Amino acid sequence: MMPLLGTTRRVRRDDARVPRDPATGIMVGAAPRSIGPEDARVAALFVHGFGGCGNNFHNLPDRLAAAGWRARVMLLPGHGRSPLDFETTRAEVMLQAVVQAIQALRKSHEIVVTVGHSMGGALATIAASQTPLDGLILGAPYFGITRQWYYVLPPERLIASLSPFIRWVYADPARQPVKRREISREIVSYCWRSSRAGITAMGIAARAAAPETLKAVTCPVLLLHAIQDSIASPDAARCVFGEIPSLWKRAVWLENSDHVIFWDHEREKVAEEVLSFLDRIDRNMHAPAPAAPQTAIIRRIGATEARPLRHAMLRQGKPFASTVWTGDDEESTAHFGAFDGDVLVGVASIYVARPPGETGNGFFQMRGMAVMPEWRGKGIGAALSRACLDHVRQPGVQCVWCNARAHARGFYERLGFKATTDMFEIEGIGPHYQMRRYTSSWDGSDRSDMSDISDISDGADGSDPSDASD
Structure with a gap:
């Protein structure tokens, strides 16, 4: 008309x-x-x-x-x-x-x-x-x-x-x-x-x-x-x-x-x-402003849900598009969120990805660990890590690795990860270590399995895992 x-x-x-x-x-x-x-x-x-x-x-x-x-x-x-x-x-x-x-x-x-x-x-x-x-x-x-x-x-x-x-x-x-x-x-x-x-x-x-x-x-x-x-x-x-x-x-x-x-x-x-x-x-x-609650609910989320918190904690001052990462929407990728009621207070993701220099299959990268500041020291980072690790606990997995921010090295060590590189710089973000955690099924070695991290509390040594990995 x-x-x-x-x-x-x-x-x-x-x-x-x-x-x-x-x-x-x-x-x-x-x-x-x-x-x-x-x-x-x-x-x-x-x-x-x-x-x-x-x-x-x-x-x-x-x-x-x-x-x-x-x-x-x-x-x-x-x-x-x-x-x-x-x-x-x-x-x-x-x-x-x-x-x-x-x-x-x-x-x-x-x-x-x-x-x-x-x-x-x-x-x-x-x-x-x-x-x-x-x-x-x-x-x-x-x-x-x-x-x-x-x-x-x-x-x-x-x-x-x-x-x-x-x-x-x-x-x-x-x-x-x-x-x-x-x-x-x-x-x-x-x-x-x-x-x-x-x-x-x-x-x-x-x-x-x-x-x-x-x-x-x-x-x-x-x-x-x-x-x-x-x-x-x-x-x-x-x-x-x-x-x-x-x-x-x-x-x-x-x-x-x-x-x-x-x-x-x-x-x-x-x-x-x-x-x-x-x-x-x-x-x-x-509401009164007491210390943050001690527990949060961990559940699967989509990449779109994870990005605002990634942006606030990991990419401050950068375009929002910098929170869209390769593999975000792949079927093999899993994103996890920590919730206080229906408020998202922490995120972490895990992807099929090889560390630099590796060949073959069975590698997963844990990435985008971010926890809101008021939830630090409450075990949220550890709970999100456990969710990621549990997700890939399956035959054929060799190891989970991450680029850990330097200040969070102790946090990942308490989760069973070990640094496999010297400290290096990611331009525009800061110093990091590559860290790996091997599964117990890998070649029968004495690497620890993934069942021993339920008592880890992030931040125990003063590290700040509210922005732990990229």
Whole structure:
């Protein structure tokens, strides 16, 4: 279906018919609001999307207020009055409005979380890279446009090429991007969209998805996105989510919703996920800060789960892509995680790989041992090592080896490993030893087997196995 195009005269005429608050000139349903206890310790800032307003969050702000949160539903500059205003609003003006709203909440509330929808998700992501946040909730965030089968060019290029010739495109209020079409007219947004404003939004999305932005987003992150989102690309959101180095993040993919997820069929699931995420932030921020628990649950994980902690502990200051290693996705590779509840606190991986200079089969490399600092000295590194070693306890295995960081040599020696090289430097990372542990089945020698490490506690001699091997 071809989009309806319009002139500025047509936009002005239609705009004059929109119901407004006579005192403010703001469209009915679009006014900013603050609800919930003014003295609440916890606050959430809602940032709406392109051409929209706080109404796009449906009743989620009210539910947060009922749960004891202070909810601030903002109205972005250029929104809520006329699409002609939005056409000339610069990206930096909208971003500064978000940052200033966060900082204002920070003055009165201990915990501040941002909930961003669509373009508001991109703005909130940039803001999270610039100012402290305790949590970031991305609802159908816009990091790229969903490509449709009939597009002859990538949508961003298509918009850029047509914008000099097409100024206004009509967005039918009766056909909002929701699967619940019967509620379309309840969603408040501009019905005319400016191509110039579209280019501004594309610039915001590109900035939000840039590596230099994402590497600075370290707060907890919740992503909620429909797999059939017709506006904001799910693939772009998936890529951005993977690049965010936060150690605590969760992605929820919705199967029966479109772009305005807060109004669509899975709105209750969305609300429950948001409330659960916020409850956990509140509990974790205000729980006593005793020594870390003494035990953690070890289980298999995927390479994607391991990479954020690898990045934080082993590749600080380097591109997130440096945590993607050869063999990560091979069937013979195993990744293990140590969990405190559902928080990942340690990782280690084991790969089929020969040490330099060796031939033949039966060699495994243990790599990527990383444990969060507050879990040091609790046996987590040893437990992860045991999981890796147990995984390869099978006929035909000659040895497990690793490139151990020099300061962690004692840790690996207590696990039965022996240094087989002099100390050497891995450029950009630091000094290492190659260390090996042989299995008892190898040629009948007196090398120790792998069953004697259950009592090892990492860090006993002052070593720091929170970043033990590469």
